Amino acid sequence: MKSMWGRKEKAGIPNVQLEESLDSIPEIPLSPILNKNIDMLKSVYKDCLDVVFREFSIGSEIDAVLLYIDGLSNTEEVDQHVLMPLIQLESPEHDSLFARIKNEISVSDVKEIQTIPDIFKQISNGNSIILIENQAKGLSIGLPKWEKRSITEPTAEPVIRGPREGFIETVRVNTSLLRRKIRHPLLKLKQMDIGRYTATHVVVAYIEGIADPTLVEEVTNRLKRIKIDGILESGYIEEMIQDSPYSPFPQLLYTERPDVAAASLLEGRVVILIDGTPITLVAPCTFASLLQAPEDYYNQIYLSTFIRWLRYLFFLIALLAPSAYVAILTFHQEMIPTSLLLTIAASREQIPFPALVEAFIMEITFEALREAGVRLPKQVGAAVSIVGALVIGQAATAAGLVSQPMVMVVAITGIASFLLPRYAIGISIRMLRFPIMILSGMMGLLGIMVGITAIVAHLCTLKSFGVPYLNSAAPLKVQNLKDVLVRAPWWAMDTRPEFSEETNPSSKSRNQMPSPKNNGGGS
Template sequence: MNFKEKKYKYQSLRMNELLYKLPEIPLIKELNKNIDYLKSAYKDCSDVVFREFIIGSQINAVLLYIDGLSNTEEIDQHVLMPLTRMKSLNPDTPMEIVKNEMAVSDIKEIHTISDVFKQISIGNPIILMDQQTNGFSLGLPMWEKRGIEEPSAESVVRGPREGFVETLRVNTSLLRRKIRHPSFKMKQMDIGRLTETQIIVAYMEGIADSTLIKEVTNRLMRIDIDGILESGYIEEMIQDRPFSPFPQILTTERPDVAASCLLEGRIVILIDGTPFALIAPCTFASMLQAPEDYYNSFFISTFIRWLRYIFFFIALLAPSAYVAVLTYHQEMIPTSLLLTIAESREQIPFPALIEAFIMEITFEALREAGIRLPKQVGAAVSIVGALVIGQAATSAGLVSSPMVMVVAITGVASFLMPRYATGVSIRLLRFPIMIISGMLGLLGVMLGITAIVAHLCTLRSFGVPYLNTSAKLKIQNFKDVLIRAPWWAMDTRPELYSSEASTLRRKSPGQKPGPSKSGEEG
């Protein structure tokens, strides 16, 4: 392909992109011409309804909506019935009379063809009248939606049992129920040339840093894509380091977690069509915090959090340490245990590194199979499969019993991670560390740890250092990192997220300082 052919192909792609843009054509007074244009645009669209009628026996009008997205019962009762039964209509002010006649609370004026396309696509019927250059958008959407239920991936023993759903306005109402102050703001934008997906940027005015709000909004506005079908599209396009295995944006299905992050000064992004909300910025510590940490006693929460940190290192380093010690540092193993391991490995034809790879890959395959299969059989297949395959591999002499135990402990440790994205990061990093440890022993393990820590030190989430839990090394900024301090002791907001005014201490007269947040990081 020569230069001219490449240039022509590029220009063709750009022209196709322009075809997707909605036309900014103003409505004209001739109703028939407006109807003809809209019918040509919606050619072969059987779900688009054009209902032509006469208002007050004087003015021709058309009602346009998409069957399945609009409430037809409300349309018949509160729109068509009062308008068709009108006896007279003042020709000087027909728009005001029609607007007052309809029993619809949300009525907006539209002026262009693109407004018509956008409004009916979200379920709002459109009324256009003859000899008028504008129309009405009626807030009468209705479509099937899933009921509110507890998220399966973030279940808690103690705490709220409600989770986000795929409907955007339901999700915003769940947050409004928890944060009732007028400083809770929600900015809406549409992303996607074809899908026009509604996005909500939620924040607390006066608490969230204005620079952070502007940065998040600018990154969202720069997205140029055909469609947004899930929050993963947005997450991948706005994060700082897309090639990093560590998640730089927090995801949640729980309104209480989103509300707590808003009170800290973070930004919550809600996307229509998905129950997952994005929270920015985030740190490494927030990835190891669970919602239930804030609903139990601070003693219990601190103990569980320490347990979570310990098993994080076990999930990351246990197979690598076992391979390194067994291959290069046998003197570190007690003699009785070394003899037992040597006896179990007597018939194993593979070195420890290959043995660990076989077991780890098998375990990961069983885990993925359990996720993809139906819920009724998924858990049984993953558990029974691991037991059967582990026993069969040991009996066949492919792997040793100690290796099966190490892989099982590693798998259990990875299940303790409260965030699925964090667990996936550990699973990915486990394999390169095993390779280095198989080549260099414990020196390779240390090199792997050093490389990970160096990468985390350079990682940022919307300007916030990933490993730094506070802008300044103050004790009050570490009350919710390794420990979970009592609520009466957490009387300031995190300096990394909130603006300077929001970090001021708040006290009630005659009482201990109350908590300035109800959520995750402090």
């Protein structure tokens, strides 16, 4: 009989279908015959040099085996707190053996296991397994240890005022960072494993009583429906659970900052943490949240509101500036003052291309330089992108390929895109800029209006986990605009966003408006 892992099955050793995920492997019970369990596990872990089988005797009387993965388990702690006490155990008895072993092992995380899939899961998590002769069950000893990166400031979301800590690639460290921010037992953390081969730990975090139970259930169900060989980064999950996979706009927020994740939880959102990546997903996502930065809530309200208005302005510039230049220069020259029109005409006198082609040349070149700066080493990336843009812009102007006004427009557009606080929305704007440029080159300002209308219509129909993408604006909720166009004082933001109204709508802050001090000296 041929085994499901590709070899002939040994007599008395059951099959294990390793082509499926660990959750779908049949619940094969452990055998009371120790050698039978060892032979089966060794056949599964054949050619795995890091899997260690340490056979020993408990009290020099009962045969046992210690199983662990070198590099995932803390071998020093295993030797000191597990192996040595068991070897020195005196007069062990089968009837009370497991109780005595638990007393002898000075490890807090000890659990009994009874099936083969349990061994696979525990050993992959860095735990050590003890199997004993004449016992149809084993023990999992929680002594994992692996290298992890230290907690540092996230480079993609820097702030001048605010916490300097960021998530890392270890999900258990990330959940502890959340627990430090929200020290309440109603912060719930549900874990599931996704991926047939990677079995990646994915944690769904929410605050019970604030998050809408329907939202939590929807997020959990979408994660459970994922069937894939492996999850190596949060982008795998983001693409599989979003509402409209073909939309150019991001439908989940992602962040490396624990304070942003904690603030999202307090608003009633759901946070998804993935083992192996510092990027954490937040659902649902709205358009307004993409233009908000964590520093908005740490600075003075006037400064935060001014910077927020500046972002909206430069969002429009990043999207429409090249298209408006092409449209006006091609179809609506009467809109340009005469002196400026003469200057532009003089600079374009030797340019062989129309304005649309000229804009495409510069935009594609600028995008290529930006990507090159990202991929190059940090020591030279910034210098190459900046110096390259200056040199190429000057050379293109001197060669008569592009005009000086076009170089200026593209430079302003690039600077505007850097003002957007979320990289995902910046990517969307960079992609949408090109079709709008084509429409402006074909129909002028009418083409721009057609493009804007199509984008707004798409945003009005877009949803993120059932929440309208233009939440607060369409449909209009005046009470929610206090954290969209402006950043209201904390004492005025006494309601949570709309998607959590059904559970606990009140009180991000229950503080009263500060009263002025009495300057007369009395109390």
